[in-house]
Amino acid sequence: MFPETPAAVAALSVATRFCSPALFNHCVRSYLWGAVYGTAHGIAFDDELFYVSALLHDIGLTEAFDSHRLPFEEAGGQLAWVCGVAAGWPAGRAARVTEIIMLHMREDVSPAGDPESHLLQVASSWEVVGRHPEEFSPDARAEILARYPRLGFGAEFLACFEDQARRKPDSAAAASVRNDVAGRIAANPLEGRPTA
Template sequence: MFPETPAAAAALTVSRRHYSPALLNHCVRSYLWGAMYGAAHRIAFDDELFYVAALLHDIGLTEAFDSHRLPFEEAGGQLGWVFGVAAGWPAERAARVTDIVVTHMRADVPPDADPESHLLQVATSWEVVGRHPEEFPPDARADLLARYPRLGFGAEFLACFEDQARRKADSAAAASVRNDAAGRIAANPLESAPPA
């Protein structure tokens, strides 16, 4: 189900240490939703690279890695590069983690231009605001939420974005808050899914 490589195992270890349970499950679900969507649409992607990026994509929201200057996705992307190099990846491969983590908060990218970024954008927009619900059948939703429950993710994530918006007014998180993130998160069908 998950890539079995040293880098993948290390990404999970880092994630378990620094994320709250709700954010950890969100990152794992983001990988799984993205992989599910990729398989359904026959999108070829680098599984290890996507897994590492999915697990680290919100690391810039954590206390240990929150930058007082950089938007969370840029701080997290830079940490992704450091992580990749430390895992023994070539600098170019490590830089892909940066690209994916930063791009997931930008305008939509097509799968043929950057499959891993596309998958993370689809997965996180579904996870956070319920975008493209038709891509994720109810039985798959129930199974994934039973294995990796939300644990109050919506409220915790909104609080993180509101904090980012207060301190980093020009960030994508701030733009999201101004664009009614609270209402869009509350309307996400995953938020009203019955607990498993």
């Protein structure tokens, strides 16, 4: 079901080791939501590239990889580059994973121009703030949340963003805090599910 290439295995190992259980499950769900959305909309995408990007897109929020100077998405993108190159990717492919992770915090990217970035934006915004709930059926929600429960993800993620905002006031995370990410997280329909 998941890619099993050297880069994918490396990304899974890094995410498993350094992410909290709630953050890890969020990263896996982001991959799954993106794949569901991409399939439903006939968006062709590079599965390995998207998987590595999804698993590592928030690694810059972890204690081990939180940069004092860089926004979390930039720090995470750079680590993903290292994982890709170490797994044998050419530098250009590794640069793509950096770009996808950095773009997930930017304005919408079109699926035609950059399908992997588009899928990560759609999936992560659904995960965090419940954007576009009509795209994800009750059956898909129930299946994915049963396998990868939220485990208090909303509160943990909000605390990470508030911490980023205090230390990095010019970051996209800080802009999200100023734009009421707390209220949007609380209103997310996924937050109403049991966190088992």
